[in-house]
Amino acid sequence: MPSNPQNDFPEAFEICQKFDISEEQMREIVHRLTKEINMGLAKDTHPRAVVKCFITYVQDLPTGKERGKYLALDLGGTNFRVLLVTLKSESEINIESKSYAISKDLMEGPGKNLFDFIAECLASYCKEMHIEKENLPLGFTFSFPLQQVGINKGIMITWTKGFKCDGVVGKNVVELLQDAINRRGDLKVRIVAILNDTTGTLMSCAFANRNCRIGLIVGTGTNACYVEKTSNTEMFEGYQTSNKPNMIVNCEMGAFGDNGVLDFVRTSYDRAVDKQSINPKRQTFEKCISGMYLGELVRHVVVELMGKGLLFKGLNSQAIQEMWRFNTSYISDIESDAVGVHRQASMVMDQLGIRTNVEKDLECLRYICQTVSTRSAKLTSCALVCLINKMNSKDCSVGIDGGVYRYHPHYHRLLTENMNMLLKGSAKFELIVSEDGSGRGAALIAAVSA
Numbered sequence: 001m002p003s004n005p006q007n008d009f010p011e012a013f014e015i016c017q018k019f020d021i022s023e024e025q026m027r028e029i030v031h032r033l034t035k036e037i038n039m040g041l042a043k044d045t046h047p048r049a050v051v052k053c054f055i056t057y058v059q060d061l062p063t064g065k066e067r068g069k070y071l072a073l074d075l076g077g078t079n080f081r082v083l084l085v086t087l088k089s090e091s092e093i094n095i096e097s098k099s100y101a102i103s104k105d106l107m108e109g110p111g112k113n114l115f116d117f118i119a120e121c122l123a124s125y126c127k128e129m130h131i132e133k134e135n136l137p138l139g140f141t142f143s144f145p146l147q148q149v150g151i152n153k154g155i156m157i158t159w160t161k162g163f164k165c166d167g168v169v170g171k172n173v174v175e176l177l178q179d180a181i182n183r184r185g186d187l188k189v190r191i192v193a194i195l196n197d198t199t200g201t202l203m204s205c206a207f208a209n210r211n212c213r214i215g216l217i218v219g220t221g222t223n224a225c226y227v228e229k230t231s232n233t234e235m236f237e238g239y240q241t242s243n244k245p246n247m248i249v250n251c252e253m254g255a256f257g258d259n260g261v262l263d264f265v266r267t268s269y270d271r272a273v274d275k276q277s278i279n280p281k282r283q284t285f286e287k288c289i290s291g292m293y294l295g296e297l298v299r300h301v302v303v304e305l306m307g308k309g310l311l312f313k314g315l316n317s318q319a320i321q322e323m324w325r326f327n328t329s330y331i332s333d334i335e336s337d338a339v340g341v342h343r344q345a346s347m348v349m350d351q352l353g354i355r356t357n358v359e360k361d362l363e364c365l366r367y368i369c370q371t372v373s374t375r376s377a378k379l380t381s382c383a384l385v386c387l388i389n390k391m392n393s394k395d396c397s398v399g400i401d402g403g404v405y406r407y408h409p410h411y412h413r414l415l416t417e418n419m420n421m422l423l424k425g426s427a428k429f430e431l432i433v434s435e436d437g438s439g440r441g442a443a444l445i446a447a448v449s450a
């Protein structure tokens, strides 16, 4: 943080104070989230729970002995990917993949178009790789709230992250994909598993780190999954008789707060961003944490200060006034500059049509970015500590993926510091970047469940 924001830019300081979350508030958030998770797990409260805690039907973590060739699909962010994953040995996993951009029309159009597009990409990829007749097992990483009823059956609950396709909510997504593949008639694959990206991330990390118990995504969206005792997963039919002790639970924790329990830390800026989003009143926690929203929060604060003539005085641009134009990646760029250097900040503002070298303004911009990203990391820390306590873990690894965690220069440190502050030495943990969870993890789940 700058040496003295309160003196240097008091109005910005005052706004940023509203984003500050105290230790006491963090403990309260951990407490409230624990309560919500317990509601999601229990049969009688699950229907009205906001943190759904979906069971994934993944009960075995990888042993490191999984081998074979698998296809994986990854849908959930701005790109859609098809992957061919070959598990060769514990240390050698070969991944080939191709990304396809998903247009806004597809994201907001009829579901049939989206699934036809997915099938088309899959078919063209398989032809390119000459595997279209191999009938390979496929793992489908589908990173949206899904009520799973089996390892390869899941009912879509709601769209998030800018997607809003008609005709999908309430349907079995595996069937929608299988139908789209069948409609083509030129491709043979077996969809053996559907999974969330958090589950893929946990599995991918667990392949090499046997101690991994949590999968976390802080990317376009945010969510976590963890290893629960099967006996606690009341929504699983066989929870009382299962001979498998563990079940990965997909918390869908982005929805935490949708019933108002986070209002005590939310700001007017959060409410403004929520209102303009495609899914108002939904994904409250996610909207304070993830990449889809952080840049927009910063932009709101900046525009307010500019409007009052307190920042970038005399300057304005169409771009800075435009919703969603301030990418979250800019926050990472701006915070990457060394203390006292404002190269990135000035470049970012330049891209947004505001040409300035006024140090104080650029420093203030960095301070706003730090405020918003620090709050994101604090909230994520609360979630991780909640899960560590829930599992009663004394030592575990957390597999993490997503652009915010990967590219923000201080996110890892902020998580570590805040988690240590909350845990007070009661548990040890290791935060590990999970390589390609959505691809590798999908292959591993396909392998484990095959």
Ligand code: BGC
Pocket: 076, 142, 143, 144, 145, 160, 161, 196, 197, 198, 217, 219, 220, 221, 222, 223, 224, 252, 254, 286
């Ligand atoms: C989705 C989750 C997903 C997360 C991270 C959220 O919007 O609801 O299913 O895991 O984003 O991609």
